[in-house]
Amino acid sequence: MPHEHPHDHAAHAPIVASHAMTPYEKRASAIESLLLAKGFISAEAMRQKLEEIDAITPALGTRVVARAWVDPAFKAQLLVNAKEAIATLGIETDALTTLVALENTSTIHNVVVCTLCSCYPRALLGLPPDWYKSLNYRSRVVVGPRGVLREFGTDIPADVEVRVYDSTADMRYLVIPERPAGTEQLREAELAELVTRDSMIGVAKARTPVAV
Amino acid sequence: MEPQFQPGDRVRIRVNYPARHFRTPGYIQGKIGHVVGVHGAFRNPEALAYGGDGLPKQFLYLVRFPQSHIWNTTPAASDTLYIDIYEPWLESA
């Protein structure tokens, strides 16, 4: 039910000179202003959601991968019920519908796409990169994954099976990249730093440690 | 309510391009693969897309295809595609 706002500052989206806005940006600003003015959304809810958007980065996913690398019991649970396993790390999983962890091995390399839109495990990796949502990635990775991976600098040997997962429903897929060789001495936090966002989508492998 | 298909079943994806919202990509329609897993039952997205409650739930399957079954290219022999498909879109093959 719309109500009066005694304080005008709550009724407007941030002031950006309208001549500097693109037409869609202008439209978004107009919609937000109207929604706030009519009480359909609150400034507080906007603030909270913006904080959430900025707070979630691939660092959450890297913690999951690093733990899977060092803790076989955790990895076993992760592969059976990813949400339950991740919750044991104290990571918030309510926003995830269903998560499935896909383990890359010496014989299987997984890569994920959403050909129909942009389904992505946002609760663990944050906002998806532009290329993941691009028409060209969505078109080509299902039909020629090795060519797309090569564009990312990733070559998969012919005797390794490349599995493309097309996220068409509620399942969200997180790739667990292979643990790089020569990392036996690294602590969990150092291992997490080797895990890249792209390796958790499957277009790249985890980074190898820099030789000292 | 029980799933109609089980892991190991050979299935063909139905061919249809309804005017409404649906989640079975055109490239996989008419193709033959194998059920790898049953994810469980979920509300029907084709009804949810129009404000419906999506009930009754439909079983959702993980289906695996050799890439060679899908495309007219010559992919690496062992490469595969995995995709989540709702029960009404599957038929025995």
Place this chain on the structure above:
Amino acid sequence: MRHVHDRGGWPDAGPVDRAEHDYAIWEKRTDAMMRIFTRDQHLFRVDELRRAIESIPPRDYETMTYYERWITAIETLLIEKGLLTRAEIDQQVAAMAQP
């Protein structure tokens, strides 16, 4: 007949542009609005947002950016659900242009 959003194996697709842009504030605010409506208020579900995006005319779908499609779809749904009207959004946009 394939719909424009159904891109798997679409012919003549080019190289993947790996350049990433910093999200503009308006894009994040659009994402925030979508989260409020789908998660807090349950005004509409993600499935409805997808349906509204898929209803964008094909030529526009292919040329609009990601969040341009989202705000267009959000507008469609807000009008459909009776929260706002096209006329008042147009009026608000026109009012913003006033110095």
